Amino acid sequence: MSSHGDAGRTHKPTSSTDMEMEKEMEMEMGISDGGSSVPVIDMAQGRDHIVEHLGGAACKAWGCFQLINHGMAMKCVEDAREQSRLLFALPTAHKLKVKRMPGQFTGYGNGAVVNSEALNEEYYSEALTLRYRSSDAESIGGKLWPDGNPEFRKSVVEFSEAAHKLSLEVLGYVVDGLPVESRKHFKEYLMEQSGTLRVNNYPLCPQPALHTGLPPHIDACVVTVLHQSDNVAGLEVDKDGSWVGVQPRHDALVVIVGAIVQVLTNGVYKAVKHRAVLNAERSRLSLAYSAYPPSNLAIVPASQFVSDDKPSPYRPFSWAEFLAAKQKYVTDPLLGLLAESS
Ligand SMILES: O=C(O)CCC(=O)C(=O)O
Numbered sequence: 001m002s003s004h005g006d007a008g009r010t011h012k013p014t015s016s017t018d019m020e021m022e023k024e025m026e027m028e029m030g031i032s033d034g035g036s037s038v039p040v041i042d043m044a045q046g047r048d049h050i051v052e053h054l055g056g057a058a059c060k061a062w063g064c065f066q067l068i069n070h071g072m073a074m075k076c077v078e079d080a081r082e083q084s085r086l087l088f089a090l091p092t093a094h095k096l097k098v099k100r101m102p103g104q105f106t107g108y109g110n111g112a113v114v115n116s117e118a119l120n121e122e123y124y125s126e127a128l129t130l131r132y133r134s135s136d137a138e139s140i141g142g143k144l145w146p147d148g149n150p151e152f153r154k155s156v157v158e159f160s161e162a163a164h165k166l167s168l169e170v171l172g173y174v175v176d177g178l179p180v181e182s183r184k185h186f187k188e189y190l191m192e193q194s195g196t197l198r199v200n201n202y203p204l205c206p207q208p209a210l211h212t213g214l215p216p217h218i219d220a221c222v223v224t225v226l227h228q229s230d231n232v233a234g235l236e237v238d239k240d241g242s243w244v245g246v247q248p249r250h251d252a253l254v255v256i257v258g259a260i261v262q263v264l265t266n267g268v269y270k271a272v273k274h275r276a277v278l279n280a281e282r283s284r285l286s287l288a289y290s291a292y293p294p295s296n297l298a299i300v301p302a303s304q305f306v307s308d309d310k311p312s313p314y315r316p317f318s319w320a321e322f323l324a325a326k327q328k329y330v331t332d333p334l335l336g337l338l339a340e341s342s
Pocket residue numbers: 112113198200214219226228234235274275276285286288
């Protein structure tokens with residue numbers, strides 16, 4: 001179960017006292033990547049610490065981790081959350097003025113990852129998707145609040161900007177943990193300045209076991225930076241075939257490794273399958289910013305990660321081809337890009 005080797009320790013805790021000591025030690029070291037919970041990485045511990053732990057269990061075994069002391073101002077997070085609450089409190093007819101149409105990647109709809117009308121009704125959630133570095137926030141905000149609400153645009157743009165910056169910083173650390181010869185290949189993918197912000201709302205659900213918040217999917221991006229709700233659990237990641245909840249922490253940002261990192265490392269770092277479950281007592285809101293790769297590069301693994309024994313399962317593809325595959329394979333676009341299907 002635990003992967004203590006990644007933290008440079010070889011012993012396994014045997015009693016609950018041992019386990020408590022282990023936990024304390026991990027907390028002191030600013031990391032918890034042992035046991036059965038998503039690793040927590042304290043960015044205040046400095047570059048070497050972050051690089052080491054990202055390159056271990058965080059990206060390999062989990063494909064997901066939480067960052068604390070991440071440097072993003074809490075005011076920025078809270079302003080975006082507050083404006084998102086106002087958005088979802090608008091009457092449905094009002095929200096539908098900015099409805100996300102089939103084939104489009106922005107606008108308001110049910111189910112953040114689902115882009116097909118047929119599937120939309122099945123999910124007990126609503127989401128607004130906005131491209132970063134576009135006029136979306138302005139035009140969508142203008143339609144939602146014709147009498148004006150400049151705070152909406154300001155808060156979502158500021159959150160996206162900060163989350164994009166953090167994504168690139170984290171990816172820089174990820175790259176520094178890779179074999180030296182492969183780093184050049186990865187750095188090219190860190191030049192991009194676009195992405196999307198999805199604001200997800202999961203209404204209180206009287207029978208949570210009977211409904212799905214968001215179905216299992218991988219994120220169609222390089223990496224996602226996500227803020228979960230104030231103490232309302234809901235995000236779960238697939239760890240070796242079991243669903244593990246990501247503990248909600250107001251002070252943390254969750255990082256989810258996306259499909260593109262998985263392809264670039266030929267599966268060494270994995271795009272974790274995840275889902276959102278519902279809550280009978282409280283509604284839940286999450287802000288998920290997904291950073292995109294450059295649109296002009298072929299997405300192929302670094303040669304150091306590929307061999308005759310381990311070829312890439314995917315054919316080389318462009319970002320546009322990836323987005324086209326997402327239209328059909330909404331929860332895992334990579335299924336449309338398998339080498340054998342070309
Ligand atoms: O709400 C969550 O915690 C998950 C959201 C998510 O996975 C997504 O928007 O892609």
